[in-house]
Amino acid sequence: MSSSEEVKATSYFLLFPLLGSITLVVIWVFIILTSFAASFGTPTANAMDRTAVIERLKPIEVVALVEAKASVAVAPEKAAESDDMSNIDTSGIDANAIVTATCFACHSVGLLGSPKIGDKAAWDSRLQANGDLTGLVKSAITGKGAMPARGGNADLSNAEVQAAIEFMMK
Template identity: 40%
Template sequence: MPGSQEENVAHSTPKDPMAKPVLLIGLLLIVAAVGVLVNNLFNTIAKNSTKGAEDTTMQAAAADANLTPIGTVTAVDKSIVKEARSGEAVFNAVCTSCHTAGVLGAPKIDDKGAWEGRLGNGLDGLMNNAINGLNSMPARGGDPSITDEELSNAIVYMTGKAGIDLSSQTKTAAPAAGTEQAAAAPAEQAAPAEQAAAAPAEQAAPAEQAAAAPAEQAAPAEQAAAAPAEQAAAPAPAAAIDGEKVYKGICFSCHDVGVAGSPKLGDKEAWAPRIAAGNDAMYNNAINGKGAMPAKGGNPALSDDEIKAAVDYMANSSK
């Protein structure tokens, strides 16, 4: 028998074909929303975390540089005797320019035979030659600031490198200093008498000062008038360096006689191609060295500006 009318209606109800797609889309939206929320959570944690904070090293360094003092003041006690440089330090500063390569017959630092031929009078003979100069070697190696003790140290160092020990012939200056002080004491004690004798002359000074006062009072007006001209004539700091003085301190030992092909001072033909190359090229060669010429003429204590001033002096004198 056929079923009832209600049963037939229930079995004949068609299924909705969009139900599953809609369900899947809804699930995907929910998953995407959860993913966005989780991502935002991790981003928030990362931003608020101190790990991986911005590197402020450069800012700190810039702040320290801004706080650095513009200059410093060094107090020097002149009663303390300056410590003499070691023989190696003096050699590297001055002597190396000739005694490393044996320029103009100078004994090389490690040539024992060359040094033995000069030891006829021992260390004193070598010291006499170094202090006063010999042949092409200038007095004190061209640096008048070198003390006798430093010269002695340099000679002992060079001969020691050649296998000759002269350290036993060195002299100590301390006892002599004590003797000088003892000898000076009587002269100091006699000073009160000299001061007493000089008193009448000093008492006459007020009258002389009073006579000179009108002339001195006129000086401020003259100084005020001369001040603008002096300010206008003030040279730049670089121009204040005396190139001739630097030249005569060290450069002359080679450039006066043309050692190892160096251009002689005043030789226009030798200097012409160097001047044509420009100042920067000449400065670079003098500062860094070229061929047999050591950097800064063998004296690294000289500043770049001093070397440039010496080059300008030589070039201008050779045009």
């Protein structure tokens, strides 16, 4: 084989990858254009249905608001348990379990200025600010600052809230 034939043979081998690449690019462009053109088709009847559009545009918060209203509806029942909280009996209540399950996350580290568990000075200042233990319990039942009503546990009774406060003050 002569050198000119060898050059010609090698140039054919160099053309194959180039032609393959061009073919792949053409196929890729064709696929993209056909999918793009298909997206401009007529919309389905459901897509333009007024109720379907309203359903798609409904805010997500609707569900959260309904749940919040349900938990708020429970709190007034608990508040109506007893207006006189001066003689609440907290014996027999496992205050440690209540504090661990409900109060510990914030009061263990003093989150957002909450008094820490066992910090006598911080709890004494809260007692003075609210008048006495009864005022402090009422404040915890209704919520104070960043703390939600009943520490976020609407199932707690007034006695359980008071027991938890007394436990954290020790």
